[in-house]
Amino acid sequence: MQFIDLAAQQRRLRQEIDAAVARVLDHGRYIMGPEVAELEAALADFVGEGDVVSCASGTDALVMALLVRSVGPGDAVFVPSFTFAATAEAVALLGATPVFVDIDAVTYDLCPDSLEAAVADLPAGLRPAGVIPVDLFGLPADYSAIGEVCERHGLWMIADAAQSFGASVEDVRVGCFAPLTTTSFFPAKPLGCYGDGGAVVAQDPEDAAVLRSVRVHGSGSDKYDNVRLGINGRLDTLQAAILLPKLAIFADELDRRAEVARRYDDGLRDLVVTPVVPDGVRSAWAQYTVRIPDRDRVAEALAAAGIPTAIYYPLPLHRQQAYRHHPVGAGGMAVSDVAATEVLSLPMHPYLGSDDQGAVIDALRTAVEGLR
Ligand SMILES: Cc1ncc(COP(=O)(O)O)c(C=O)c1O
Known part of the structure; x- marks a missing residue:
């Protein structure tokens, strides 16, 4: 069994993807070929509001969005x-300071109260500039409460x-809840390409224009006229071509992911802490993550039974060597610290059949009950 079975989707789309790749090889416009603009228009249509500027990865999307906000x-x-x-790396790379904020114990997304506490008690010498909520595991953050802060x-x-690309709140898609929204098309993401890729959704056309400049070294009237600092952040034409047929079936895949999540909920809610999705919210179900106090031993037992699992994330960033010198918000990190020891993500993809899923549920039950 695969944790994420990308081959199952490929079997469904192979002809379309082969044809899309062949078209690019035929026209030969590998950089900013016609598929890039076509994909951006299709993504904007899917989101419903705003412009989409594609780029080379979710990390570049963050760097480009932060360059638009001129952080330093x-x-x-x-x-x-x-x-x-x-999320924190992009901030630090630009010379700004990531300030760590705790998550909500139920949703794993940024906690608005912890954000308020962190802003109120900022170390001297720092000015509060902005916030980057993360839609962890595909679940939109509490944008209205964070927006108030x-x-x-x-x-x-x-x-x-x-x-969380594809997730929604009251039928409004992710991409519409902040002036700038970044996403990733890493292969294992809900909408993934066959390499690295990403995009920024901009609600303000002026931001979109700056993003397009930043994506190509801060270009002005042409690419040898540089009006600001930027990066080489373009999405390859081949990746755009591969994403187009994938986007065409993405809504169906989101429904399938929701169905897989529902089956897990039914099979597991009496056994472990299952994900909570607030009313009116649809997760993109990038991960189906349960909470188990004896997580490591359960994961070992599942591995022995041939069930792949993953831990996102074993060590919160405020404890990582590269980040631990950055400030921690006044609310502390208690929820993040405990979550890191208890979370376990189960196999999740749109093509997970009910037999395989039943095997995951049975093995988890055997493991958890065996350790009681
Ligand atoms: C929350 C979050 N932010 C940013 C990224 C970076 O995306 P990419 O791998 O496309 O650079 C990822 C990807 O794993 C992610 O999960």
């Missing part, structure tokens, strides 16, 4: 500690939706 030394950018490193303190918001 002295700027405090509030980020969750319980996330993939890129931003308004009170004059912070900008960049949503890190690397894991």
Whole structure:
């Protein structure tokens, strides 16, 4: 059994993907070929509001969004500690200071009260600049509560939706909840390409124009006219071509992921702490993550039974060598610290059949009950 079975999707789409790749090889426009603009228009249509600027990875998407907000030394950018490193890395790379904020114990997303506490008690010498909520495991953060904190303190918001593209709140898609939203098309993400890829959704056309400049070394009227600092952040034409047929079936795949999650809920809610999705919210189900006090022994037992699992994340960023010198918000990190010892992600992808899923549920039950 695979943790994420990318081959199952490929079997469904192989002809379309082969044809899309062949078209690129035929026209030969490997950089910024026609598929890039086509994909951006299709992604914008899917999101429903705003412009989409594609780029080379979810990490570049964060760097580009932060360049649009001109962050630099002295700027405090509030980020969750319980996330993939890129969220804080992009901030630190630009010379700004990531300030770690705890997560909510139920949703694993940034806790608005911890954010408020971190802003109120910032170390001297830092100015509060912005916040990057992360939609962990595919579940949108509490954007309305975080937005209120931003308004009170004059912070900008960049949503890190690397894991949640396709999720929604009251039928409004992720991408619409912050002026800038970044996402990733890493192969294992809900919408993944066959290499690295990413995008920024911009609600303000002026931000979109700056993103397009930043994506190509800060270009102005042409690529040898440089008006600001930027990066080489373009999405390959081949990846755009591969994403187009994948996007065409993405809504169906999101429904399948929701169905897999529902089957896990039914099979596991009496056994372990299962994910909680607030009313009106649809997760993109990048991961199905349960909580088990005896996590490591359960994971070992599952591995012995041939069931792959993963731990996102074993060490919160505020404890990592590269980040532990950065400030921790006044609310502390108690929830992140405990979550890191208890979370366990189970196989999750749109093509997980009920027999395989039944085997996961049975093995988890045997493991958990065996350790009681
Ligand atoms: C929360 C989060 N932010 C950012 C990224 C970075 O995306 P990429 O790997 O495409 O650079 C990831 C990817 O794993 C992620 O999970």
